[in-house]
Amino acid sequence: PAVIWLSAAVIAIAVLLPVAYLVLRAFGAGGEIWELLFRARTLAILGRTVALVIAVTVASLALALPLAWLTTRTDLPLRRVWSVLTALPLVIPSYVAGLIVVAALGPRGILQQLLAEPLGLERLPEIYGFPGALFAITAISYPYLLLTLQASLRGLDPCMEEASRSLGHGAWTTFRRVTLPQLRPATAAGVLLVSLYTLRDFGAVSLLRYETFTWAIYLQYQTSFDRMAAAALSLVLVALAIVILVIEARTQGRARYHRSAAGVIHPQVYAKLGRWRWPALGFCALVSLVTLVMPMSILT
Numbered sequence: 001p002a003v004i005w006l007s008a009a010v011i012a013i014a015v016l017l018p019v020a021y022l023v024l025r026a027f028g029a030g031g032e033i034w035e036l037l038f039r040a041r042t043l044a045i046l047g048r049t050v051a052l053v054i055a056v057t058v059a060s061l062a063l064a065l066p067l068a069w070l071t072t073r074t075d076l077p078l079r080r081v082w083s084v085l086t087a088l089p090l091v092i093p094s095y096v097a098g099l100i101v102v103a104a105l106g107p108r109g110i111l112q113q114l115l116a117e118p119l120g121l122e123r124l125p126e127i128y129g130f131p132g133a134l135f136a137i138t139a140i141s142y143p144y145l146l147l148t149l150q151a152s153l154r155g156l157d158p159c160m161e162e163a164s165r166s167l168g169h170g171a172w173t174t175f176r177r178v179t180l181p182q183l184r185p186a187t188a189a190g191v192l193l194v195s196l197y198t199l200r201d202f203g204a205v206s207l208l209r210y211e212t213f214t215w216a217i218y219l220q221y222q223t224s225f226d227r228m229a230a231a232a233l234s235l236v237l238v239a240l241a242i243v244i245l246v247i248e249a250r251t252q253g254r255a256r257y258h259r260s261a262a263g264v265i266h267p268q269v270y271a272k273l274g275r276w277r278w279p280a281l282g283f284c285a286l287v288s289l290v291t292l293v294m295p296m297s298i299l300t
Contacts, residue, residue, distance in 0.1 A: 019197040019238060025231035033232050046236065048130075049199065052245075055189055056198045063192065063287060068149035070177075070280050074271045082284040083150065089291040090143035095203025097136040100295045101127060102207060105135075109297065132208035139291040141197045145190030146299035152186030153179075171271065184251075192202050192248040198239060213237045 027035050070076045071083040075125065092100075105127045115121040127135075156179065164174040202214040213233055217255045220230035273280055 022231045022234050022238065026235055028228065033051055033228070036232050037236065042233070042236070045211055045213055045216050045233075046240075049240065050211065052130065052133055052137070052205075052210065052212060053195050053198045053224040053240075055193060056137050056141060057129075057194050059138040060145050060194045061187070061191065063142045064149055065137070065146035065187075067284065067287065068146055068153055072150050073152040074273050076273065076277065076280055076282070076284070082288070084241060085288045085292060087143045087146055089140050089295070090147075092140045093152045093203060093293055094137065094140060094201050095207060096108070096299070097140045097295065098132075098204035100298050101132050101204075104294065104298055105132070112260060115138045115291065128209045129149030130187065130210055133205050133210040133212075136204040136208060137198050139199055139295075142291075143192040144197065145187070147192075148186045149183060152183050156182055188248050188251045192244065195244045199237065213240070 033077045067082075067086050071086070076082065102109065105124065106112070107123045107126060109124065109127075112121060112124045144159060158181075160178050162176050164178045165171075169177070201212075201213060202218065205212045206218070208216050216232050217233045217237070220233060221227055
């Protein structure tokens, strides 16, 4: 219907307007833009930005995947409580997370003050730069992956896993060969969200003094009379976002999952953790302590 096309056109114009402004502003400088884009400092910022995006994405996946499985498919004690607590760091703004990291783990932060008297520790190692930015952004962005994986795990039919076990496969083989492939769409969607969140973050990287494109763009706008350089750097950021979207689309591919019959909804069977119950409980508690309890305690 025409109303759908009209609405889509209005939305597309609104979304593309900032990009059109950047293109006109950047290419209005002529050949100078290419010299700016390919200078050593710009390439260094590009490398730092890509490194942070990859590191945060990998770290978030390493946290979110086991947490999602523990809180949805196992007999973990209080799993619904942990499901909520581990997702709550999502509400913490990135600049607040950066401020908390500096206040707690800075060279003369709260941790150093607590250790000064018993251990005589006068100064902690520097938290600024890549380590601090990685820690702060991962702590507040991994819930994007966690929520998508939890939703996908809750919607999986356990029949395929039961069939795998009936054919003699163990729990780990079943998870790797049956469950994990079915999580690929949810994983790709969560990775996309985490990557784009990291790419556009400004608060944490600025407080922790790790120069990415967002901080470089801000400095150019604040210190330069001619904003051509900021527009050119912004176009690089847009290009990086497009690359991430293309990679996500290629990762999804044309894979589809089908059933040969309508099937019947089976009740969820929770995996027995056995002796791993307490280490799993400790893992959930540690994640909640570092990403939620510690920030709230410091703010209080």
